[in-house]
Every structure is written in C-alpha cells, then in structure tokens.
Amino acid sequence: MDWLNLVILPAIRVIIMIFVLLTGAAYLTWYERKLISRFQIRYGPNRAGIYGLLQPAADGIKAIFKEEIIPNHVDKVIYLMGPALALIPAIVIWAVIPIAKETPAIADVNIGFLWILAIAGVESYGLILAGWSSNNNYSLLGALRSSAQMISYELPMGVFLASVLMLAGSFSLVELVQNPRPWWEWIWLWAMFPFFFICILAETNRAPFDLPETENELVAGYQTEYGGMKFSLFMIAEYINMITTSTIMATIFFGGWKLPFGILQNVVILGPFVLLAKVLVLLFLFVWVRASIGRPRYDQLMSFTWKFLLPLSLVYMFITALLTIQFK
Amino acid sequence: MALPMLFFVLIGAISVAAAVGVVGSRQPVHSALFLLTNFVTLAVLYITLEAQFLAAIQVIIYAGGIVILILFVIMLLGSEEIDGDITNQSWTGYAGLLLGLFMLSAMAFNFLNAFGEMDANAAALQGGAPKPVGLALFTKYILPVELVGVLLLVALIGALLMGRFPSKRVS
Amino acid sequence: MVPTNFYLILSALLFTIGVAGVLTRRNALIIFMCVELMLNSVNLTLVALSRHWGNFNGHIFVFMIMAVAAAEVAIGLAILIAQYHLSKTTNIDEINLMKW
C-alpha cells in the first residue's frame, strides 16, 4: 500500500504528464510555424500529412537519426548534461499547476508559488553549462547573456508573483484558482499582465528577447556546438517552457480551468479543455509578438528591466499591499 | 527497510558523494555542480523534515542564486586548474584532516546515543508551511528580519564597490 | 521514521568534508564552496533539531543563516574578483602580500 501510493501512482501520473508535454511541445512547433507563416502570408508546413500535421513527427525522426557529434574539446559530462538540465526544470514546474477542479497535475503542495520561483531559478543552469562546456567563446558569451537576462527578469517576475500572492493569501495554486475573487482584483491583475508577459518572454528566451541565440552576432549562442537530438532537446525545452509559462499565466490571470462567471464549475472533466483553450490563446500571443516586434539591443534589454520593470513591480507590490489591507 | 529510511539513505549517500566531489574536483565548475547537487539533496531532506518552506527557499537562494553567482565568477576569472603546484607544502592540512576525523567520530559517538526517535511533534510544525514561519518571522523575530535586511543592503553596496575594476590609485 | 541522530551524523559528515576541503584545497573559489558546504550542514542540523523538538525556532535560524550566506557570497565573490584583478591568481598560497 505504501509503495502503491507513494511510488507507483505518482509515477504513472508523471509519465502521462511527460508524454502529454512532449507531444504538446512537438505540436507547438507546428502551431507556431503555421501561425507565423500566416502572419507572413505563407502557408507553412503542409506537405507531411493533412495540414502538415505529421511535420513534428518527421522533424523528430530526422533529429533522432542525425549523427551524434561530440566535439573533441568539450567537457563531455557537462556538455551532455546541458540539454537535460535545460529540459528537466521545464517539465518539473508542471507538478503544482491545477488542471481541473481540485486536481493538480501531480501534487497540491502549499508552496506552489515558491515551487514555481525555485524552478524558474534553476532554469538557467542548462544554458550556462551548455555554453561553458562547449569551450567556445561565442557559446560562452551567449550563455552568459542568457543567464544574466534570465536572472535579471526573474526579479520583477518574482515581485509580481509576490503581489499576486498577497492578493490570493495562499501559496497554493489550487486554492488560488478555487477561491473566488472580487472584480477589482481581476482588473488590478490584468493591468499588470503586459509587464508580466514581458518578463515571461525574457525568461523563456522568446522573440523579441531571444538575444542569447541571436544568429547574426553570436552564431546561435549556447547552441553552437550542439547537433541532432541534443539540439532538439534545447528546442523542446524552449517550447515546453512556453507551454508551462502560458499555463501559469492562464492560472494566475485568467482563472485556470474555470470558465468565466462560474459556468459549469462542477463538471470536472471540462477543466483541462478550458485550460487548453486559454493556453492556446496565450501561445498565440507569444507567436504574435514574435511576428511583430524586432529584437532590442542587449543594453536596452537590461536597462529596461533594471530601470523600468523592477521599480514598476515594486510600486505595484506596494499598492497591492495597500489594497489588500484595505479590502481584505 | 522501511521506505522513509531507504529514501534517507539514498539521498544522504548522494549528498555525501556530492560533498566529496566538491572537495575533490579539479575543475572549479565541477565543484560548483557538485555543490548544486548537495544543495538540492539538502532541500529534499528538508522536505522529509517537514520544512517545505525552507526547502523551497533553499533551492531559490542557494541553487538559483549563490551557485549561479559562483559559476559567473568562475567564468569571469577563467577556471584554470590552479591547484597544480602547491608552493609551500604545509603539514597543517593533514593535521586538520586528522583532527576533523577525530571530531567527526566524537560527534557521531555522541549522536548515536542521544536524539533517538523523533518526537511526534510533527503537527506543531504544520508541515513547515510558509504561513507559521512567516508569522513567527514577522512578529516574534521582526528585529532580526529587519537587521538581515540592512545587512543585505550593506552587502549589496559593498559588493558593488568592491567588484569594480580597481582604480588607478590602488594599483 | 528516520531517527534524528541519523540526520545529525549526516550533517557532521558534511561539515567534516567541508572542513577538509577548506584545509586541503588551494583555490580560493573552492574554499569558498566548502564554506558554503559547512553552512549548509549546520542548516541541516538546525532543521533536524527543529523537527525533533517540534518548534519553529530552528527554521527561523536557518532562514537567517541563508540570508547571511547570500550576503556573504556577494561580498566574498566581490573580494575574490578584486583580488584577482590585483594579483591575477586565485591560489591562496600566492596571495601573500601581507606576509612580507
């Protein structure tokens, strides 16, 4: 009984979750390519299968059968650890996200928010180690850029999350979604959403903040020495990160698995689909931003977070504290 | 063996191995990674000790902050293997090792007899949830919290001043 | 349940390894990491005893130690970088300007 409850059942849930996430990441590439090509008045992938739906499978097969090259001058163990360390946090962060009524993905811990912050903190290891172990100046510069960027944007993100935390009054994401909120709280949250979204863009290294992998200056940054499936792991990590952060945003800002105005709240099976719809809309936002906005310079990126976002987030947190004291 | 015991032995073994790795690695980067492993295993142990909040904080501060800072510094300085030539071989290290072993055995001997079974006081800790810890921090221990805040500010300013390139006057 | 003294012995072991590292290694960075190791082993002791007696004081202590460790890392690494700019080495045997 001990073993069943502590090891086997969680293991099954974990395996299902990983399977769903990997498939989701694969199809997110399809979704992104389709959307971005429509933004550019193209068709996008449409050869493999109907509407190009088999394209991710084809890409995967291609990546698996590519030759595995490990350059001579790299630090082998760390070189191989890099992609894994990039991928694992992206998956692990899912454990605390509620996917339906009273159903978290893995566990309802009462430190859900801290879990997200902690995993976001260790996310940069994969990149920084990949860059260092490649033993290549371009990779190292790309890795340093990416980790500096991620650490810097983590600060305003953490402060914003702390504000949400204050309003919610609980560290648990399950409770955050479950408890009803007054209308002014929603509006106050949505006022912050664009800035939080900017932080998320920088955290996930997505365009327009994809400076770590700029093709024209740094030769793809930390990914330079990687090929085949190892390179694909970085890409999968990036896409899973997109899914994860979209889910977190959907959970925090848009009520997670709940439909608006409390419609059909007791139909548990509807939860994941509502969440999926919200995530798809947020992913559309990611792609839309990528299609529209050019990349800033690195110093602009850094001064934006340190001189604008961080003070803004602190002011936001202060006002949130006042509101919380006043109305709760 | 019961499941918690098995888990403890496994995590403890990883932790000790990582600590040995920190001391024994030739490359500073490897040391830093072993240190990271050690911190993460300690976080896991905190969870088994009903200290969820501390486990999360451990990962945020140590894994997310300190080790990354150390890695940054290693990359800034270039991680040459500096230990190659010890210029003045000293006996203090070996004496220290001996004394350390002695201390370890003394501590182990003491601990083996004291602190047997845990009290069933787990309920009082409430699983180490953030709420009681926070309440204690901001009521009973508010002065130390404020002092730590001042300390962090001072450290920030000090690090900023010292981390700059040395000015002409110094060199 | 795992008895408390197991945690304490593990913590003692980690502490001793940290001490050994500080005494035997010559690279300032690694000595630094060993100091962190020792701090963490003390944290483990505090948490284990806090669990043993069933009160929060140990948790508060650990929280403070972590904050102090963060400050210490910032200052220590800054000192290290300044020293490196000055003498181009992190080997503590060669940092002997004050011994002359």
Next chain:
Amino acid sequence: MGFERFIKGATEIGKAMGVTLKYLRQKPITVQYPTEPVPVYPRFRGKHELRRYENGMERCIGCMLCEAACPTGAIYVDAAENDPQNPTSPGERYARTYEINLLRCVFCGDCEEACPTEAIVLGHDFAMANFNRRDFILTKPELLNPGEPNVVIRPE
C-alpha cells in the same frame, strides 16, 4: 519624459502588432511550386532545343557560328557533308554531333542570336537537375526531341 517615451513605445508596439494581425487575415500568396507551376515569361531562356522544318529536315546546317558565339565554350559542333540522296538538312552540311554542356552554359542566348537558320533556341524548361555530371551534356537526340516542360507561360 520617461512616461511619454513609455506611451510612445507602447503605441508603436501596438501599431506593429496591428499590422501583423491585418496580414493574418489575408490569403497566403504562396505558390505550391512542384504541383502548381510558376508562370514564366515567353522570352524566358531555359533548356536548349534544336528545331526542324515542317518537312522533318533539321534546321541546323552545321555552320558552327553558335560555337563561335558561345562565350563559355559550352557548345561543340562537328559538321559533316550532307548525303545528297538522303539529306538531313537543306544546306550543304549538317551537324553530325551537336553537344551542349549545361554545366558551362550561362543561358545568355548568344547562340540563338548567331544562328542563321534559327535552329537552336532556348526553351522554357528550367528544371534541369540531374544525378550525374555526364548527363548534363546534352546530345543531339535530346536536343532534337525536347520533352514537354512542366511550365506555364504567362502572357507578355
């Protein structure tokens, strides 16, 4: 001032995103190339062809002017006297071998200009990929019997 800059930047970003959203609603202008051919202009210079008269006689009289005109030396002509009983061309001579090296040809059309009988013309076929370097040398039978190219000629 900072606030103004912020407002300005936000509106700029909003504008940019509006533009892309406008394009999202448009129908793609992509041509699905291998299944849906791209139209070429009537004077497009593609793969070479040798032409015949209506009665089946070859137009080429083996004068070798095209060989002389070719700037890259891609054309090789070996002329021979016509058999009077069974002439292959109306003139005195005809081309016994006529080869074009497509790897050297720059598709300038000078051979077309030089030809007095308009025997050699550049057709519209542009899909000339091959697996073998030898196959890039067009021989006389290939030149005389060009395949029907998969191209649409757009009105001029």
